[in-house]
Amino acid sequence: MPQVMEFKLPDLGEGLTEAEIVRWLVAVGDVVAIDQPVVEVETAKAMVEVPCPYGGVVTARFGEEGTELPVGAALITVAVGASSLPAEAAAAQADGAEGEGAGNVPRPLIGYGEDHSRPARRRRVRPVTAAVSAPVVAAPAAPAVPVAPAAPAGPVPVISPLVRKLAKDGGVDLRALRGSGPDGLILRADVEAALAALRAPEPAPVASVASPTATARGERIPLKGVRGAVAEKLSRSRREIPDATCWVDADATELMAARAAMNAVGGPKISVLALLARICTAALARYPELNSTVDLAAKEIVRLPSVHLGFAAQTERGLVVPVVRDAQNRNPESLSAEFARLTELARAGKLAPADLTGGTFTLNNYGVFGVDGSTPIINHPEAAMLGVGRIIDKPWVHEGQLAVRKVVQLSLTFDHRVCDGGTAGGFLRFVADCVESPAVLLRSL
Incomplete structure (x- = not known):
């Protein structure tokens, strides 16, 4: 006799307490394998496909698409050992048109949120067993x-x-x-x-009567999911962190030439972002104050041993900051590959929560938006963020002569609690020196 197992929304880590159902990947009556993804949910961190630990036939789904469920809430029930949906359960699904509040007893929502754009699945039926409780469909x-x-x-x-x-x-x-x-x-x-x-x-006002008080209601957009998480984090950063920003223009001509030489010898291409990341890790080794966080409860500055480098990535769902673990141990080729991998996952909405947390320093390349400078908000609870503007041709004095050079503006926003302006200025000047003369970086390799 099949045993009905209830699969609950698991703990997705990093303190997440709820998730929104985005898309069901299975329907009632489908046969699922162990660890097969059954639903796609959106947390405050990312889109995640949730696999089911049971194999069998889906007998119920709890919640329609768009519903937010807390961790520990039922997602689906699976008849383990069954190969098809029992006939009486299928009949209950087809005929159960009772209202949602019948009997004042909450029941699972069956067949809610179907994706009718997908081809219909073939479902077989067999007599119901006592082990399968008949779920009730949602109210019309x-x-x-x-x-x-x-x-x-x-x-x-x-x-x-x-x-x-x-x-x-x-x-x-x-x-x-x-x-x-x-x-x-x-x-x-x-x-x-x-x-x-x-x-x-609202009905249009009569043409002959002026209506200065009649205004549009405006569109209301729920501040939740990734956008809501970003809003909360940035608000907290503004409340807690006394930040300051310093900036400098740098001649990036030699850096771009060095990148072209690297890519000319074959092999995987090295990105500009990877070179800047490598410069950042070298600078943080010299100025570890900026790779730290503030423990308000203990009233301590915590200097962190590893550089987990976040980088801002714009996606259709909003701004996310994937994290490259132990960036200080990676060379430009490894950094390029990891940036590309995480960016692809971000655009597909498939980053895991662990890919978006634990950063210690952020590199923000806002130059991709065609702007030169910015004063970004620090990614709480980090202590600093390096901003990089667009690299464009500008008139520049080079070796005593006016010339056209490739110039970039660099900005550093830092937590003034962890260091003073001298430390922040020293960090930014070292980064600029490495951009202008990449050979400087060889001393730290």
Whole structure:
């Protein structure tokens, strides 16, 4: 007899407590193998495919696409040892049109969030066994819900915390709704109908009457996922870190020539970012104050033994900062390969949480956006960030003569608690010297 196992949203590490379901990779009735990805979720760090530790037939899915689930919440149930969905469970899925609040008992949402763009899967059925509990499908969409004229007193009859969250995020007052479920229970469909009414366009004012107070409502975008995490981290950085910025223009002609010579001999191409990263690790070896963090509770500055180098990468989902581990032990070729690997994963939305945490210093190449300078916000809890502008031809005095040279602006934003301006200036000057004369770097290799 198959045994039904419940698979819960696992701990995804780095203090993450919840994740949003982005896309289901399996449907009820599908046969899954051990460690097969069953759902794609978005955490505050990255997009992650979650594998299931059980093999068998999917008997239930919990939550529709777009739902946020806490760690430890049920994701799916799997009939281990079964090769097809039992007939009665399949029938329950087809015929279960009861309302979401029937009996006031929360039940799994089956078949929610189907991706109809994927080809339909073949499903076989066999008689149900007592070990498989019959899940219930989600309630059908309810008609538009009228709004109560006055807010009733007492507790709001809402069975699902997801319904409460949906209402809160959308600005819907639950006390102003009359639920369509049993005994006035407010269902998800009720809240969605209220949201649709709020988003409906207002009628145009009469042409002959001026309406200076009629303004657009504006678009509301939830501050969550990667964007929400970035907002929280940058806000915390501004609150806690007394930062300062210094900058310098550098002649990068020799650096670009050195890169061209490296790439001319064959082998993997060396990127400019990799050369700048190698310069950074050499500079941090001289100025370890900038590879540190501040422990506010202990009132201590913690100098870190390894350079875990973050680099800013723009993706369709927003700005992320992948981390190259132990960058101080890598040569330019290894750094180039790791930058390329992490950038590809970032653009595909497949970075693991561990790829986005633990950085000790960040390299920000904002020159790719066609700008020369910036005063970036430090990536908390780090102590410094090196910014690199675009490398362009500019008039420059070289060996006493005016010439056209390739010039870049470098900026260093640093935590003034870990060092003073002399240390920050020394670090930035060493970086600029290496850019202008790469041979300087040979002394530290």
